[in-house]
Amino acid sequence: xxxxxxxxxxxxxxGNAYSICLVEPDSAVSKPLSPNAxxxxxxxxxxxxxxYAIRFxxxxxxxxxxxxxxxxxxxxxxxxxxxxxxxxxDEVVAFDVxxxxxxxxxxxxxxxxxxxxxxxxxxxxxxxxxxxxxxxxELVRSSETKKMELVYLFKHKLAYMPSLLTHxxxxxxxxxxxxDVFVCFCFExxxxxxxxxxxxxSLNQEKENLRQQYFPxxxxxxxxxxxxxxxxxxxxxxxxxxxxxxxxSLRVCALDLLSLDLLANCSLEYDISILNCRFLxxxxxxxxxxxxxxxxxxxxLGLLVSAITExxxxxxxxxxxxxxxxxxxxxxxxxxxxxxxxxxxxxCPAFLCVLDVDEDGEDEIVVGxxxxxxxxxxxQPETGEYSLTFERLFNTPVQCVAHADVTGDGVRELLVxxxxxxxxLQRSRADIDTKLRDRLRQLGCLSSANEDAVRTAKSAS
Numbered sequence: 001x002x003x004x005x006x007x008x009x010x011x012x013x014x015g016n017a018y019s020i021c022l023v024e025p026d027s028a029v030s031k032p033l034s035p036n037a038x039x040x041x042x043x044x045x046x047x048x049x050x051x052y053a054i055r056f057x058x059x060x061x062x063x064x065x066x067x068x069x070x071x072x073x074x075x076x077x078x079x080x081x082x083x084x085x086x087x088x089x090d091e092v093v094a095f096d097v098x099x100x101x102x103x104x105x106x107x108x109x110x111x112x113x114x115x116x117x118x119x120x121x122x123x124x125x126x127x128x129x130x131x132x133x134x135x136x137x138e139l140v141r142s143s144e145t146k147k148m149e150l151v152y153l154f155k156h157k158l159a160y161m162p163s164l165l166t167h168x169x170x171x172x173x174x175x176x177x178x179x180d181v182f183v184c185f186c187f188e189x190x191x192x193x194x195x196x197x198x199x200x201x202s203l204n205q206e207k208e209n210l211r212q213q214y215f216p217x218x219x220x221x222x223x224x225x226x227x228x229x230x231x232x233x234x235x236x237x238x239x240x241x242x243x244x245x246x247x248x249s250l251r252v253c254a255l256d257l258l259s260l261d262l263l264a265n266c267s268l269e270y271d272i273s274i275l276n277c278r279f280l281x282x283x284x285x286x287x288x289x290x291x292x293x294x295x296x297x298x299x300x301l302g303l304l305v306s307a308i309t310e311x312x313x314x315x316x317x318x319x320x321x322x323x324x325x326x327x328x329x330x331x332x333x334x335x336x337x338x339x340x341x342x343x344x345x346x347x348c349p350a351f352l353c354v355l356d357v358d359e360d361g362e363d364e365i366v367v368g369x370x371x372x373x374x375x376x377x378x379x380q381p382e383t384g385e386y387s388l389t390f391e392r393l394f395n396t397p398v399q400c401v402a403h404a405d406v407t408g409d410g411v412r413e414l415l416v417x418x419x420x421x422x423x424x425l426q427r428s429r430a431d432i433d434t435k436l437r438d439r440l441r442q443l444g445c446l447s448s449a450n451e452d453a454v455r456t457a458k459s460a461s
Contacts, residue, residue, distance in 0.1 A: 001358060001376065001389045003414060003425040006407070009054055010421040011046055019045045020417045021104040022404045023111055023139060023148075040404035041148065042415065043113065043139075044422060045102040049078035051115075053148050054422060056406045076137075076150045078117065100132075101165035104139070107180040111139040112203055113150060114182045116162035132158040134165075134184055134201055154205040160186035160197050168230035168239060170200075170214040171257040178236060178257075179203075181210060185225040185243075196222035196245075216260055217241050217253035227276040233294040238263070240296055242303060244274025252303060254296045254319055264296075264319045270307050276352040278304045280314065283362040304365060306349040311339040312367055314386070340365065340377055340386055347371035355403040357414060358427070360438075364389075368398035374416060396420045 021043040042054040053075040078097040100116040115135045137150040164185040169178045180203060187196040198218050200210035211218065218241065228243035233254075242252045248270030254263040282300035295301075299320040306312045316336045343349055351368035357376060358364065365377040365386060376390040394416065402415040406424060414425040 001378070002428040002431055003390060003392065004428060005423060006413065006426045007056065007424040008421055009424075011044065011052060019102045020400055020402055020415065020422070021045075021102055021113065022402050022415075023104065040406050042402075042404075042406065042422060043075065043102070043104065044417065045099045045115070047098055049097040049099055049117070050074055051076040051099070051102065051113075051150065056408075056424065075148060076115075100162045101184075103165045103167055103182060105167045105180050105182070107203060112153075112180075113137045113139055114165055114167070114184075114201070116158065116165050116184055118161065132161055132186070134158055134162070134182070134199070136182075136201070136203065156199075156201060156207055158184065158186055158199065162186045163196075164225060164228060166228060166230065168241075169232060169236070169257070170210065173258070181214075183215075183228075183230070185222070185228060187224040196224045198222060198225075214260065217255045217262060217265070219251070223247045223249055226274060229278055231279045231294075233296040238296050240279060242277045242279065244270075244277050244305065244307075246273040248272055248274060248307070250274055250277065250305060252318055266318065268315075270310070272308045272310065274305060274307050275348065275350045276304075276306045278352045278354050280304055280354050280363060280365070304352050304354070306343075306352055306367070308348055311344040312346075312349055312352065312365075313337050313339050314365075338385070340367070342375070342388055343367060346373070346375075351398060351400050353401045353403075355401075357403060357412075358431075359412070366401050368401055368416070370397040372397055372418075374398055374401060392416075392425070394418050394423065 023041040023043065042052075044052045044054060046052070051074070078099070097120075098118050100118055102113065102115050104111060104113045106112075113136075115137070117133055117135065119131050119133065133155050135155040136153045138153055140149055140151050141147070142149050162184050165182060167180060167182050170181055171177070172179050182201045184199045184201065185196060186199065198211055198215070200215060202208060202210060217239070223245035224247070225243050225245055228241065231240045232238065233240060237257055239255045239257050240253070241255070242250070244250045250268045250270065251265075252267070253265050255261070256263055280302035281294060282298060297319050299317045301318055301320075302314050302316045303318055304312060304314055314337060316338075346367065346369040348370040349367050350370060351366075353366040353368070354363045355366055356363050357366070358378070362379065364379075366374060367377070368374045372395065373391060373393045375388055377386040378389045379386050396418040399417045399419060401417070403412050404415065405412045406415065407413060407426070411426065414427075416423040416425060
C-alpha cells in the first residue's frame, strides 16, 4: 500500500488544530458548485475559536500531478466576529472563547454542526469568570458568495468543562422514529475526583432530560471520559456504546433502543489512562455496510483499545455469549485479545480509526500517535492476524484521520490532521488500477478481452 502527499494546507499556528468534520457530497449543503465538483468539504476547528472550511479544486484530468488549489476560509471566528458574539452570548463585554470539541451529523437533508466552548470574561467583578457551553449551527450555502456559512441556532450552558462531543440516535416511542442527538461528556477541571457528567442535546432548542430517559447504558457518576463511541446494529434496534476513562476503566454496553433494556454490560480495568476505543466489525459488516446487516452478537465483533505506554489491543467476541434476554449484570470483557504489532513503541497512540482505506470491502486499522506518525494495519486472510502495511512520519503530532473524496476524482483520499495543518494523501495510481481490476474480476465484469482493450486505450493515451 503506497500513498503520495497531494497537498498540505497549513492552519493558524496560534492555536493547535485538533478536530475535523467531513461534509459529504450527498448532503444538502455540499451540493457541488459545478457539475464535476462532487467532493467532500472539510471543517477543521482550532483551539483559538476558529472553524475553517477547506475545499479542494479539481484535479487536472490530463496532468494528474497538477497541484491542488485550496479554497480555505474562516467559517466561524468566535473571538473577533461581533455578530456571532452578540447572538451567542447576549453581551458585548470582551472575552476569550476557546473551542473544546466539534462534531457534525446529517438529519432531514440538513447538516448540523455542534460545538462545545469555554468562555473567559475579562470583567473583574464577574462572579463566573469561566463558563462552558454547547452551541448548535446549521451549515448552509450562501446564495451570494456561494460559500458555506454556519447559521447559529441555539446554545445551552454546561455545568462542567466539555471533553468530548459525539453523536448517536435515540428512539422516540411516542413518535415511532429514530432521532439524532449530540452527546457531550464533561468533567470539572479543578476537581477530578468528583467524576464526569454527560449531557445529551436534541436538534431542537428545547432542553430535555434525554440522558436519564434514553441512556441507561451510561452510568452515573462517570469518571473522566477521554474517548467514547456509539454504534447501531440489528436493523438500528440495538445501540452499542464503549468508553474509556483517565482512571483506566473501560466499559462496553448493548442497549435495546425500543425497550431501553440493557442486553449486555461488560467492563475491564487498566492500570493507566485509556486514550481511545473503537468498534471493529468483520468484513461482512464493515464501515461500508449499514447497521441493518450488523449483529451485536457476532463473535467476530471487536473492540480496539489504546492506552498510555501500552500496545493497541483488539478484543473480540464481546457479546457472543449474550442472549436476547435482559442481562444488566456487569461482566468482564472477554480475554480473547491480540496486540497490534509494533504499537508498544508508539508514544501515546491517542488516535484510532477504522476505515476501508484500500476499498476492498474490509476495514483497516489506522493508528495515530503523538510521536508524529500514522500506521495502517490490514488483516491477512490466511492467518486472520493484522500486519503493518503503511507507515508515515509527520513533522508534528497527529490529531485525527479521516477518509473521503475531496478531489472529486472518484477515489477517496486519506486526510491526516496534525497540530499545524491538514495533509491530503492519495493512493498511487498503480494501487488504484490493481484494486479496480480485482474488484471487477470478482464481480465478473472484466474478461481477458476487456483487459486487453483497457491496456490498448491506456497505452494510446
